[in-house]
Structures are given as structure tokens and as C-alpha cells.
Amino acid sequence: MMIRTYKAWKGSNIFLFGGRFIFGPDARSIFFSIFLIVAPVVVFCVFVARKLMDDFPNNWGISIMVVAVVITFLDIVFLLITSGRDPGIIPRNSQPPEPESYEGSIEMLPGQTPPLRLPRTKELIINGIQVKIKYCDTCMLYRPPRCSHCSICNNCVQKFDHHCPWVGQCIGQRNYRFFFMFIFCATLICIYVHGFCWVYVKRIMDSEDISIWKALIKTPASIALIIYTFVCVWFVGGLTVFHSYLISTNQSTYENFRYRYERGTNPYDKGVLSxxxxxxxxxxPPSKNNFRAKVPKEAVIAPRSLGGSFAASNRGKPMGDIEMGGKPAWDNEGNFNNGYENAELPDVSPDLSRILPPESTEERNVLNNNNIKRSSWGRRSSSWEMSPEIVSLAARIGESKRVVDGNNSNLADDAQHSQSDSKL
Known part of the structure; x- marks a missing residue:
């Protein structure tokens, strides 16, 4: 069965319009960001810009409102582009790369293969400078240079900068310029609205010949906009200045916060202009993912069976799943408990050496020898078969147990007869 790639996507992203737009898991924050941008501009156009239109000749006063609307529109467009496009996600591998052989001395038994390992880091030379790349266990790949794994979107992103909660998306190689234009336009809106609010206050002071405090009282909308834009300009304006510095030095926010190039040379710095x-x-660069492409649906892996039955009764969960907190154990009544409620006894024979004590040294030696061979039973056949030694040992133990039980029952009968005779 073939399905679209975005339907089988293993990240935490949200897709819209059939996989044409990809958002982060916190994409709802976009609506809040749009409200924070549009609401003050609407208040400005209604209570400030509309009243300043008559103060400029040749209908130039309307340009005050037009400029505010145009910058706001561009800011929202850059916001949506930043949030709705692939930031530079590196596709996951379906299987890990080939491991390297173990380097070092280890004592191995005959017939054993040496353990394999994946190096956690590898070294590359970029512009004559040694750079380390790390292995990502989630994506099963060695991250390209300047790539990092976003824990929120659960993806490896090329030239990862940060995950921005205001746009609900990772900022990476393919949307960084739009993110910068978004915060830059937001800074322009704050400065523009803040400045023309003071122009309107000045107009009231000159027309009515009153002080600045009385003029502010006459226009409460201007007071609210002045305070709002003053606070916001420190936020978006500070981001604009900070990212201007990062661009000039060719760094990312992630690299800067980790002091990646504080003591060494930045191999990616080409000069401010470049x-x-x-x-x-x-x-x-084009996206490495085609979210609308059709891929085969992954088949559900059935649990392994032993002797024609499932190894566990709870739909494929292994006995004693450590991740789920289950611990296999034998309870006081001799029943097997695999760590889950209402679990049934699996059709797997338990190890007799763990539940029945050996009666003699010969039997103990037989059990020890069969414990060594036990691991090879499952490889020789699909069902678990007991060797003749174990069968005969179980028979002798069962017979001895019956003899003991029979003696105990005879003693009990004699005690009852003697008690009845004493009563008579």
C-alpha cells in the first residue's frame, strides 16, 4: 500500500494542504503572533493615522496609513513563509550506517564475532580547519556540518539556528532569511507607529495650545500604542541587531550560545560583505524531502513466535518490557508474571533448573550441561524441545515427589486412625 510521505513522517510536524506546507508542533502560536502585529496597526489606522490625513497637502496624509498597512502585510507574509516551509530537514535513514569493527583488545571465545560499534563523532576538514560531526541516534545518520537535532520538531535541521516559538518552526538554512525579514519588518512597524503617535500628540498640543500631559489624556489610544511599541521594539529590535551580528560573523544562534568559535577560528566566516x-x-538550496511523494506503508512487525505461539500475550509486547516497567517473575503460587496485569502464561517451557532443586550431584551436572546447550535449541528449530536427560530427570523428580506425597498421606491416615482409636 502506497501513502504520501507526510502521512508516514516520523517527526512532530503538522502538514497542511496535502503536505504542501510543513509547520512545527506549536504552529498555533502563529495566530497569536499575527494578532500581536495586526491589532496595534488597526488601532493606529483608526485612531491616529485617519486623523493625520488632513494635515498633509495633496492627499499625502493617506500615505501614512498605506505605509503602515504595507509593512504589516509584508511582515505577515514573511511570518507565514518562515513557518510554513521546510527549514532544511535532513531525511532520516531507514537503517543505521555500517558499523566499524571494534578497535582494542578483548578476549573472545572461539566462534564469536567481534563486537561492532558506531563512532559517536567523526572529523572533517573544512577550509583547513578540523570540524567534528556527531551521530544522531534518532535519525540514524551522521549530521552534516552545522546541522543539529531539534528536540521539539524531532528532526535534524541543516544550519540549525534555533526553534522559534513565535513562528512555531525551526529556523534553519532554508528559512533563515525570511525569519530575519520578519523580525526586521516588525521592528520597522514598532518604530513607525511609535513615531507617528508622537506626531499626533504634537498636533494636539499645537492646535489646542496645551501641555504634553493634557494632550496625552485626550488621545488614550496613542498612550497605549506608545507604551506597546516601546516595549516591543526592545524585543524585536534587539533580535534584529543580534542576528545582524550573527550574519556578519557567519554564526548561528546555536553556535553562538555554545561558544563554538570563541577560542578557535570560524571556518565559515568569509568576511562581512560575503x-x-x-x-x-x-x-x-532545494528541499531534501518530497512530502507529497508516495512511499510504501511500513508493515507492522509481528511479535516473534516460539513453538507456534506468541512469546507474550499482550499483542507483541515482549515479556518483561523494560521500557514499560514490566519485570518477569514467578509469583508465590508458581505462576509466571511478565509484568502486566491479566497476563496469560506463555507457551514457553520455563527453565527447570530455576524452579526444581537438583536431587543429587549427577542431576545437578546434567542440569548444568543442558543450561549450556539451552541457548542453541532455539537456533536449531522453531519449537523448544527438551532433551531426553531433562525428561528422565523430570520423571525421577516427579516420582520422588509422588513417593514423598504418598508417605505424607499414609502418615496422615495413621494419625487419624490413632486419634479415632483414642476416642473410642
Whole structure:
């Protein structure tokens, strides 16, 4: 069965319009961000810009409102582009890369294969500088240079900068320039609205010949906008300045916060002018993922069976699943408990050496020899078969147990007869 890639996607992303748009798991924050942008602009146009239209000749006053609307529109467009496109996700591997052989001395028995391992890091040379890349256990790949795994979206992102909760998406190689334009336009809106609010206050002061405090009282909308834009400009304006510095030095927020190049040379720094050209004038690499492509649906892996029956009765959960907290054990009544409630006894014979004590040294030696051979039974056949030694041993133990039980019952009968005779 074939399904779309976005339906089988293992990340935490949200897809819209048949996989044409990809968002982060916190995509609902976009609506809040849009509200924070649009609401003050609407208040500005209604209570400030509309009253300043008559103060400029040749109908130039309407341009105050037009400019505010245009910048706001561009800011929302950059927000949606940043949030709705692939930030540079690296596709996952279906299986881990081939491991390297074990390097070192280890004592191995005849017939054993040496243990294999995957190096946690590898070293690359970039512009003459040694750079380490790490192995990602989730995506089962060695991350390319400047790539990092986002714990929120659960993806490895090329040139990962950070995960922005205001746009609900990772910021990476393919949407970084749009993110910068988004915060830059937001900074322009704050400065623009803040400035024209003071212009309107000045107009009231000159027309009515009153003080600045009385003029502010006459326009409460201007007071609210002045305070709001003053607070916001420190946030978005500070981000704009900070990311301008990162672009000029060709760093990411992730690298800067980890002091990646504090003591060494940045192998990606090409100079201020070339760094800005790389971000704003270079071509954006195509996405490595085709979310609308059809891929075969992964088949559900059935639990392994032993002797024609499932190894566990709870639909494929292994006995004693450590991840789920279950611990296999034998209870006081001799029943097997695999760590889950209402679990049934599996059709797997328990190890007799663990529940029946050996009667003699010969029997103990037989049990020990069969414990060594026990691991090879499952490889020789699909069902578990007991060797003749174990069958005969179980028979002797069962017979001795019956003899003991018979003696105990005879003693009990004699005690009852003697008690009845004493009563008579």
C-alpha cells in the first residue's frame, strides 16, 4: 500500500494542504503572533493615522496609513513563509550506517564475532580547519556540518539556528532569511507607529495650545500604542541587531550560545560583505524531502513466535518490557508474571533448573550441561524441545515427589486412625 510521505513522517510536524506546507508542533502560536502585529496597526489606522490625513497637502496624509498597512502585510507574509516551509530537514535513514569493527583488545571465545560499534563523532576538514560531526541516534545518520537535532520538531535541521516559538518552526538554512525579514519588518512597524503617535500628540498640543500631559489624556489610544511599541521594539529590535551580528560573523544562534568559535577560528566566516551575500543573495538550496511523494506503508512487525505461539500475550509486547516497567517473575503460587496485569502464561517451557532443586550431584551436572546447550535449541528449530536427560530427570523428580506425597498421606491416615482409636 502506497501513502504520501507526510502521512508516514516520523517527526512532530503538522502538514497542511496535502503536505504542501510543513509547520512545527506549536504552529498555533502563529495566530497569536499575527494578532500581536495586526491589532496595534488597526488601532493606529483608526485612531491616529485617519486623523493625520488632513494635515498633509495633496492627499499625502493617506500615505501614512498605506505605509503602515504595507509593512504589516509584508511582515505577515514573511511570518507565514518562515513557518510554513521546510527549514532544511535532513531525511532520516531507514537503517543505521555500517558499523566499524571494534578497535582494542578483548578476549573472545572461539566462534564469536567481534563486537561492532558506531563512532559517536567523526572529523572533517573544512577550509583547513578540523570540524567534528556527531551521530544522531534518532535519525540514524551522521549530521552534516552545522546541522543539529531539534528536540521539539524531532528532526535534524541543516544550519540549525534555533526553534522559534513565535513562528512555531525551526529556523534553519532554508528559512533563515525570511525569519530575519520578519523580525526586521516588525521592528520597522514598532518604530513607525511609535513615531507617528508622537506626531499626533504634537498636533494636539499645537492646535489646542496645551501641555504634553493634557494632550496625552485626550488621545488614550496613542498612550497605549506608545507604551506597546516601546516595549516591543526592545524585543524585536534587539533580535534584529543580534542576528545582524550573527550574519556578519557567519554564526548561528546555536553556535553562538555554545561558544563554538570563541577560542578557535570560524571556518565559515568569509568576511562581512560575503557573509551578508550568502544569506540574502545566494540561492536557497532545494528541499531534501518530497512530502507529497508516495512511499510504501511500513508493515507492522509481528511479535516473534516460539513453538507456534506468541512469546507474550499482550499483542507483541515482549515479556518483561523494560521500557514499560514490566519485570518477569514467578509469583508465590508458581505462576509466571511478565509484568502486566491479566497476563496469560506463555507457551514457553520455563527453565527447570530455576524452579526444581537438583536431587543429587549427577542431576545437578546434567542440569548444568543442558543450561549450556539451552541457548542453541532455539537456533536449531522453531519449537523448544527438551532433551531426553531433562525428561528422565523430570520423571525421577516427579516420582520422588509422588513417593514423598504418598508417605505424607499414609502418615496422615495413621494419625487419624490413632486419634479415632483414642476416642473410642
Amino acid at each position: 557573509n551578508f551575500k550568502e544569506v540574502f543573495l545566494s540561492s536557497i
